[in-house]
Amino acid sequence: MDDLDEIVSEFLVESHENLDQLDRDLVELERDPASRELLSSVFRTLHTIKGTSGFLAFGTLESVTHVGESLLSRLRDGEMKLDPAMTTVLLEMVDAVRDLLAKIEETGAEGDDDYAELVARITQVLETGSVPAPAAAAAPVVEVVEVVEAVEVVEVVEAVAPAAADAAADEPHRRTVADSTIRVDVALLDSLMNLVGELVLTRNQMLQRAATREDIELQRTTHRLNLIAGELQEGVMKTRMQPIDNVWSKLPRVVRDLSLLLGKSVDLRMEGRDTELDKTILEAVRDPLTHLVRNSVDHGIEAPDARRAKAKPEQGVLVLRAFHEGGQVNIEIADDGAGIDPDKLREKAVDRGMMTREAAAALSDREAINLIFNAGFSTAKAVTNVSGRGVGMDVVKTNIEKIGGTIDLASTPGQGTTVRIRIPLTLAIIPALVVTAAENRYAIPQVNLLELVRLEGSSRAQVESVQGAPVYRLRGRLLPLVDLREQLDLPPVERPTTYIAVLQADNRQFGLVVDDIKDTEEIVVKPLGKQLRGIDLYAGATIMGDGNVALILDTMALARKAGMALDGRDSVSSSAAESGAAERSALLVVGLADGRRAAIPLETVDRLEEFDPARVERTGGHEVVQYRGQILPLLRLDAALHGGYGDDAAARLQVVVCHSGGRIIGVVVNAILDIVEEELAVRSHLDTGGHHGSAVVSGHVTELIDIDRAIGSFDPALLAPTH
Amino acid sequence: MSHQYCTFVLDGHLFGVPVASVQEVLKQQEVTPVPLASREVSGLINLRGQIVTTIDLRARLGLSAREAGSSSVSVVVRAADGGPVSLVVDQIGDVLEAEESLLEPPPDTVPHEVRELVMGICKLDDRLMLLLDTERAVTVTELVA
Numbered sequence: 001m002d003d004l005d006e007i008v009s010e011f012l013v014e015s016h017e018n019l020d021q022l023d024r025d026l027v028e029l030e031r032d033p034a035s036r037e038l039l040s041s042v043f044r045t046l047h048t049i050k051g052t053s054g055f056l057a058f059g060t061l062e063s064v065t066h067v068g069e070s071l072l073s074r075l076r077d078g079e080m081k082l083d084p085a086m087t088t089v090l091l092e093m094v095d096a097v098r099d100l101l102a103k104i105e106e107t108g109a110e111g112d113d114d115y116a117e118l119v120a121r122i123t124q125v126l127e128t129g130s131v132p133a134p135a136a137a138a139a140p141v142v143e144v145v146e147v148v149e150a151v152e153v154v155e156v157v158e159a160v161a162p163a164a165a166d167a168a169a170d171e172p173h174r175r176t177v178a179d180s181t182i183r184v185d186v187a188l189l190d191s192l193m194n195l196v197g198e199l200v201l202t203r204n205q206m207l208q209r210a211a212t213r214e215d216i217e218l219q220r221t222t223h224r225l226n227l228i229a230g231e232l233q234e235g236v237m238k239t240r241m242q243p244i245d246n247v248w249s250k251l252p253r254v255v256r257d258l259s260l261l262l263g264k265s266v267d268l269r270m271e272g273r274d275t276e277l278d279k280t281i282l283e284a285v286r287d288p289l290t291h292l293v294r295n296s297v298d299h300g301i302e303a304p305d306a307r308r309a310k311a312k313p314e315q316g317v318l319v320l321r322a323f324h325e326g327g328q329v330n331i332e333i334a335d336d337g338a339g340i341d342p343d344k345l346r347e348k349a350v351d352r353g354m355m356t357r358e359a360a361a362a363l364s365d366r367e368a369i370n371l372i373f374n375a376g377f378s379t380a381k382a383v384t385n386v387s388g389r390g391v392g393m394d395v396v397k398t399n400i401e402k403i404g405g406t407i408d409l410a411s412t413p414g415q416g417t418t419v420r421i422r423i424p425l426t427l428a429i430i431p432a433l434v435v436t437a438a439e440n441r442y443a444i445p446q447v448n449l450l451e452l453v454r455l456e457g458s459s460r461a462q463v464e465s466v467q468g469a470p471v472y473r474l475r476g477r478l479l480p481l482v483d484l485r486e487q488l489d490l491p492p493v494e495r496p497t498t499y500i501a502v503l504q505a506d507n508r509q510f511g512l513v514v515d516d517i518k519d520t521e522e523i524v525v526k527p528l529g530k531q532l533r534g535i536d537l538y539a540g541a542t543i544m545g546d547g548n549v550a551l552i553l554d555t556m557a558l559a560r561k562a563g564m565a566l567d568g569r570d571s572v573s574s575s576a577a578e579s580g581a582a583e584r585s586a587l588l589v590v591g592l593a594d595g596r597r598a599a600i601p602l603e604t605v606d607r608l609e610e611f612d613p614a615r616v617e618r619t620g621g622h623e624v625v626q627y628r629g630q631i632l633p634l635l636r637l638d639a640a641l642h643g644g645y646g647d648d649a650a651a652r653l654q655v656v657v658c659h660s661g662g663r664i665i666g667v668v669v670n671a672i673l674d675i676v677e678e679e680l681a682v683r684s685h686l687d688t689g690g691h692h693g694s695a696v697v698s699g700h701v702t703e704l705i706d707i708d709r710a711i712g713s714f715d716p717a718l719l720a721p722t723h
Numbered sequence: 724m725s726h727q728y729c730t731f732v733l734d735g736h737l738f739g740v741p742v743a744s745v746q747e748v749l750k751q752q753e754v755t756p757v758p759l760a761s762r763e764v765s766g767l768i769n770l771r772g773q774i775v776t777t778i779d780l781r782a783r784l785g786l787s788a789r790e791a792g793s794s795s796v797s798v799v800v801r802a803a804d805g806g807p808v809s810l811v812v813d814q815i816g817d818v819l820e821a822e823e824s825l826l827e828p829p830p831d832t833v834p835h836e837v838r839e840l841v842m843g844i845c846k847l848d849d850r851l852m853l854l855l856d857t858e859r860a861v862t863v864t865e866l867v868a
Contacts, residue, residue, distance in 0.1 A: 198772045440756060488758035528767075529776035529808060531863045535759050541767055541774045549755040549767040549774055 011052050012105050013181055018045045019101070022094050026087055033082040042090075043072045049097065060110045061100045067122040068093040074126065089122055186280055189240050196229075196236045197524040201543050203229045204521065208545040241276040244322045244331070247286045248273060251293050255318065258297045265304055265315040266297055275322035277329055281423055285331065285405075288396040292333045292419050293318070295393075300337030300417050310414065312336065325447065325556075328539070334418040340411040342368035349374075369411050373397040406536075430525060432542070434518040434550065435501060437484040438491070441550040442514075443523050443542055444501060448555035450509060452517055453500040463498065466608045466672050467654070472500065472511055477586060477602060478675050482562040483513045484553075487537065505559035512558065521545065525552060537561060587704075588656065589697060591671035593638050597702040599676075599695070600667065604658045604707040608672055611653040625655075625666065632657065634666045635710055660707045667710070724823050728845070730816035730852060731798055734786045737816065739845065739852045740800060746807050748815050749797040752777075763863045765811055770799065776861075777809040783860055785836035789813065800857045808861040819852065821845045826854065 025042045029035065050065035068090060074080040096115050103111040203225055210222040252268055259266040277285075301307075301316030308314055321332040345368045346360040354374065363371075372393050400407045405423035432443040433452075453474065455462065463472050463481065470481040479502065485492055493515070500511040523542035532538065539554040587599040615625050616634065623634040634655065655666040676697055695704055728739035729748075754766035754777055765779040777797065781789055789795060797809040826843040833841070840859050845852040 194772075201772060438758075490758055526774045528774070529806065531764055531776045531778065531808070531861065532757060532760055535757075537759060538757075541755075543769050543772060543774065547769055548753050549769050551755070551757060551767075 008056060008104070008108075011056060012101060015049050015052075015097075015101055018049060019094060019098050021045060023091070026091055026094065029082060030084060030087045036076065039072065039076040039082075043069065043076050046072060058100070058104065058110050060114055061097065061104075063119055064093060064096050064100070064115050067119050067126065068097075071122055071126055086125060089125060092118060093122060184239075186240075189236070190280075192236050193240065196233050197526075199229050200233055200522060200524060201545075204545040205547065240279050242279050242282050243274045243276055244282065244329075245270075245273040247282055247289060248320060248322075251290065251320070254290060254293060255297055258294060259301075262298065263303060264297065264301055266301055266318050267315050268318050268320070270320045272322035275324060275329065277423070281329070284399060285421065285423065288399045288407075288421070289331065289333070291393075291396055293320070296333055296335040296337065296417065296419075300335040300339075302338050306338075329423045331421040331423070332418055333421075334416060336416040339413040339415055339417055340369050340372065340409075341413050342366075342411075345369060345371045366410065369409055372409065373407070430523060431520055432523045432552065433501060433520050434544070435484070435499070435512070435514040436516045436518065437488060437514055438493075441518065441544060441548075442484070443521070443550050443552045444503065444512070444555065445539070445552070446520060448503045448505065450502040450504050453498075453502060453511065454517075455498040455500070456496075464607065467610070470513075471608075474502065474511070478588070478605070478608075479509060479511045480562075480564065480675070481511045481513050482558060485513075485515070487558060487561055503555050503558075505555045505564065508559060508564055510559055510562065510564060523550075523552070587676050587697060587702075589673040589676055589702060590637070590654075590656065590667075590669035591673050593670060597673065597697070597700050598637060598669070598705050599697055599702045600656055600658060600705045600707065602675060604660055605656055606659050606664065607657040609655045609657055609666070611655055611666075613651070613653055616653070627657070627666070630664070632664060632666045634668050636668045637705070638668075638670070640710065658707045658710075660711050663711050665707070665711050667705070667707075725820050726823065728819050728821060728852065728854070729798065730819055731796070731812040732814040732816060733780055733784065733812050737847075737850055737852045738780075738812070738855050739819065739821075740798070740855050740857050742818055744800050744857050746799040746801050749799060749809065751795055752797060752809075761863050768797070768809055770807065770809070773806060775799065775807050775809050777811055778861060778863065779811045780860065781811075781813075783836075783863070784840060785834060800861065802861045803858055810857075810860065819847070821847065821852070829853070 022042060022045050025038050025045070029038045029042065032038065046065055046069045050062055050069055053061040053065060071080075071086070071090065075082050075086075080086075096118055099113075100110055100115075103109070103113075203222075206222050207226060210218050213219070248270055251270075255266055255268045296318050297316075301318065302310070302312075304314040307316065317336045319332070319334045321330075321334070323330050342363075342365040346363065349355050349368075349371050350357050350360050354371075360368070373396075374394060397407050400421055400423070405421055408420045408422075409417065410420070411417040431446040433446060433449050434441050434443055436442070453472070455472075463470050465471070466478075470483075471478045472481055473479070479500075481500065483492070484490075495513075495515065499514050499517045501514060501517065502509060502511050521544070523544075525540045526542060527540055528538060536557040537554055539552045539557075541549050541551050544550050586602040588602050588605050589597055589599050592598055609627070611625050616623050617625065619631075623636070624631050625634060626632070634653075654669050654672060656669060656672070657664060657666050695702055727742040729742050729745045730737055730739045732738070749768075749770075752768040754768055756766045757764055763778050763783045765777045765782075768775050768777055779789075781787070793813070795811050795813060796815045797811055798815065799807045799809045801807050825846045827846065829838045829841045829844050831838070837853070840856050841853045842856045843854045845854055
């Protein structure tokens, strides 16, 4: 039995249950032979067994169930009427199926009994329209037939029973597949899970208490408690977790059928199949996921000729991605199809009287695209039989939100659509870092935490400012700082020591400035009441060792609230980029006139400064400023690259102080935009002077500045050495 | 038909909620404040391992704030959807039995914050009891974070 395929044992468990149901239904049927409902139920059950046995190449099983199914289908369609004799034949068939299953379970094969006699009898019933007896037969005859058959039933059972008995005698302790698994009510698992959560919290309180006592015996006991609670927690968690593949495995078929029907070609890729989700959550996302995938194939990915016309590969790519992040499960459905036109949605919203034209125009593209989640909003011009089926996007959203998740849609017309679902693991127990702000504790999921930085005294001067936004130079890289108090609308405070928790949100890093950093602790994520659901900064709350409540911070929401753009790269193009030769570099992205962008390698950037234009002096045709006892030549990037000037001469100059080869220059830009770490896969070497070429950074074409060459364009005598 | 009401005092007024909707009454608890939440939410408490939102009924009804240092009591009610919610009141009263016929809708002159949350006014022999609509009371307008 050990070497049985997982799929076979699953089939066995399922079939055993089905057979029990079949027995009950058949007996019931005898009492109520006209019940179509029962007949259909029996038919379905048998059909399932037949289908699977055919698939698993159990020929005998298939042939037995096949005739049984044929008989049932006649009965169901009213072509025949069930009588007690027929019921007997059917029950006999059920027994035969059960015996065959037992054989399979025991040996992995069906054995030599071919049940030809039974099959023949059922076939006969099928052909003659009733149990072997002429239509005119009197009741007693039927009775006789019945008796005869009853005897045969016994025979058949006997023929098999000894074998089964032998097997049982050989290995009395062996458990059958059906016995080794048990179906448990999910509600029971839920309450178990809650109890374990409580246990973990109580253990934490115990550990805190015990740590302060000298009692060795108590220490030992709590240590054991700690271990047991840990294992118990793990075990209970496991009972509920299932890989997302359980749901995904149905999707290739869905995509195949649908794309065939629509004459499209779709390459379905799945990443993170083994990402585990709580069973309840898995069930809840099944329908929304299927719907979203259907949508992508139906409305997202274009027909091959349309794709060819847009210079895209004929085969569309649909990527499903699942991963854990910050105590949440992220599921992404990304296609490289036509995308969604925000204007179309705006128009539609106005047409439907959902908002005024002005309000619609005021929506950002992103907001406009997310209008699709409103009730009764279908963008398909024609309702195909595909999009007509199933549920609308509003129902998808409702279902996701019902389990405490969020859904977000990003789309670039012509390039594709990415739907991102985030589902909190409300039942999960996660390690978290505890920090404080204004006397209160907050928990940050450990997965988001990269490192901790403490700045005291003079080192605090390393916190610098870019246009009022504080940054910290962490090993030569600029780390944007976010003050927790500020984000929580708490009164600011002068801190003698600066504590920074370096956090990762999507592909960005930032430093969260907090009042103090406490311990790391295992916390149980508990959902917040509906009164607080609107605040997305909190991922939930937890109970600390001392019994008080602490809020759990959502790192992504923090980053978003602090104004960091997290939309990152388009998922489809990023996976394409990974396959190509790519190099990774950290870049400071700056804005130039007319919305153009340029990027300066971060390793050459020293400081970011603002200068009053009045401080600019001229020497030898160059603009310079006095800067830290040196003369800093200025390079107007706009002028250097495009022969134009920045628009506002009176504004304060934004200057990036760069160094190269022991020299420094100040690069004048319009705005400091971002720091990114990008794989520069898409590159052109159109050199327009003073730069490396262009690359696509964060979805924008960006010119890469070569500081070496920029410095080279200056009179060497003018350049002061940096040291 | 008569119903039983759990009563409490808020700013001198007698309020009542159906006994069946009350889970328990708690003494003052350690409340964890929730920054960014709306004014009515005074914070979160740990109710035997369950995290319960606490709503300051004075703030919810637009009454003046409780004097600093004065005591308060939490009435934990069960909302129809979701778990329990704790309502902070000044003082807990008796359980009263009142006939349905004594109920009357609140007059229009009552401030609208109160009228919105009061299902009816019960004319007891010696005083009036305001019947609180717990479902509405625990629904606070979300603050856009």
